[in-house]
Amino acid sequence: MSKYLDALGFQHTAKQCREKIKKLRQDYKRLKDHNSKSGSDRKTNKWYDILDSILGHCPSNKSEYKKKGSTQTTLQPEETVSTEEVVEDPNLEELSCVDGKRRGESDLSEALREVDERSERETAELRRLLVQLDERAAAAREREEMNRRRETEQFQTLMVAGLFLLRSRFERGQEDTFSQEIDDIAPLKKMRVRVDGTGSRPDWFLDQIIMRNTVTEEVSVFTYENWLSKTKGPKRTTVCELAAVVDEEEMVEKTTYVVTIKTSDISGAGTDANVSLVIFGENGDTGTLALKECSNRNKFERNQVDIFRFADIFSLGELSKVRVWHDNKGPAPGWHLEYIEVKDELMNETFRFPCDRWLAKSEDDGQIMRDMACANNDILDLSDKTKYIITTTTASTDDADTKENVWIILEGKKGRSKELMMENKKKKFQRGATDTFEFSSKNIGEIVGICLGHITKDGKKVKSESFWHVLEVVITEKELGNTYTFHCDEQIALAAKKDEFMTFECTKTVESFASKVRSLVPVKYEIIVITGDVKAGGTDANVFITIYGVNGDSGKRPLKQKFRNLFERGHTDRFMLEMLDLGELLRVRVEHDSSGTNPSWYLECVEITNTANWVTTIFMCGKWLDRNKADGQTQRVLYPRY
DSSP, rough: HHHHHHHHHHHHHHHHHHHHHHHHHHHHHHHHHHHHHHTTTHHHHHHHHHHHHHTTTTOOGGOOOOOOSSSSOOOGGGGGGGOOOOOOOOOHHHHHHHHHHHHHHHHHHHHHOOOOHHHHHHHHHHHHHHHHHHHHHHHHHHHHHHHHHHHEEEEEEEETEEOOOOSSSOTTTOOOOOOOOOOOOOSEEEEEEOOOOSOOOOOEEEEEEEEEEEETOEEEEEEEEEOOOOSSTTOOSSSSEEEEEEEESOOEEEEHHHEEEEEOOTTOOOOOEEEEEEEEEEEEEEOOEESSSSSSSSOOOTTEEEEEEEEEEEOSEEEEEEEEEEOOOSSSSEEEEEEEEEEEEETTTTEEEEEEEOOOOOHHHHHSEEEEOOOOOHHOOSSSEEEEEEEEEOOOOTTTOOOSEEEEEETTTTEOOOOOEEEEEEEEEOOOOEEEEEEEEEEEESEEEEEEEEEEEEEEOOOOOEEEEEEEEEETTTTOOOOEEEEEEEEEEEEEEEOOEEEEOOOEEEEOHHHHHHHHOOOOOEEEEEEEETTTTTOOSSSEEEEETTTEEOEEEEETTTTTOOOTTOOOOEEEEEEEESEEEEEEEEEOOSSOOOOOOOEEEEEEEEETTEEEEEEEEEEEEEEEEOOOOEEEOOOOOO
């Protein structure tokens, strides 16, 4: 034990431990000498063996000791046994033997009691030292954590991937290089960088960040050349967003978002709470936007429209959803939201997000956070005409081109289009050329096939056999952005009438980002949390969960229930959370705030069931979430068990 304490750096405690062991050896020697004189070798021989083993001596060999005569005897090594005369009176000999035996047993009992008491004291002292050792180790970890945090931590968030990088020192004029393996999220659009503003040097002048894909060798440059600081620089901010520059081309442009929020016209619909918003799109998200300054002095009143402007934000492209929540503060925090509209002034397009739900702990399902999908698809009158962009690719082989016209019919799950004539006016359908045509037709739903024909201009007769070698046809729905690819690689014969054609089936369908995410619907997820059946495994802290899927994430959600003591040792707790369909679940993050009298928590596992399709995903943990146990982490990222 003393060597172990020395190795850990607790020299003072190790010295105390050695002194205790030395004292125990001395007491043992006195006991052994006393029992040697009392003649109780038969009763104490085994006890000596045990103590010898504990103190590191070789166990005594009973053959080394022998009894001398029939009277009172002492334990001595064989080579030092002295010769004494045996008492001749048999009665006296018997009395002496009995008397010595009684005295030996009495002395041994008293000695054993003393040893037991001393052992209890030593055990209590050792426990105290071990507790002190744990406290010192925890204090050392805390000091190490404080020292580590003295330098401000920097994080980079790569949009879409949500990756957190960089935890190191950033010195003046210094270049820091990091290597990180992540999923391929090319092309990079933008980066969000933030500092937490702590430490002895919280201010940071960020010049530039360069990212290089080690596989493709593509380089993306993110330039800031300004302060990230609460006290320095013109912006006084600790967060910035940087556009990626690839081959001297900026990947995203800045825009102004105009956010319109309509509070419902029902009793108690208004709120006094502080409201926040995050907008999501194909280029990532805006980060948290605090809804503070608007067109009305008193915000979020019943049947009121509030307008907020957020300038100089990188355009997210097609918007997919918004996440809105409040802090549940104020005399009347409950809020009934009718809808949110977001206008991108760069695109000159407005996106609508209907809600018509309560954000209140005392109403509806008790949630104060809502995700709303974009309803622009619902606004489109798909029963009316839809614009289709048709792109044809002619093969590069000899005689692949044609000077005649081409016609096409689209076949979808909701019907078929009329014959669409692709006229050859400006030298279309040349060898190796790609030509684009745009048509309006009734909406036919998902396209599954096409009929492709090759026809003479003005109905002229075919004088000689002629063909058009088409390689590929790609059809794009202009409003929704879905694309359908048809790999043809066929020669289509020229005909004078439309009764000769070839049919092709769709070989590849790509659903657009906007079409995919706008079709998401709210889904209820059943979340089962199992606390481990270990000593002190339960927690009094507040627990939160974030669920990640192929369609995005849930945001940080609290796991609470009224009038229930949650997360007790060996217990199973169930929760129901409604959120937009996340698709296949990829991972979850479980964490707590270390509050309460007993914040430590042993999490066994988490089970999440999508109640729309009853698919259950299990995330095993089997670890502590505690600052003072194991690795000191209070959050865990868990992956599915397959």
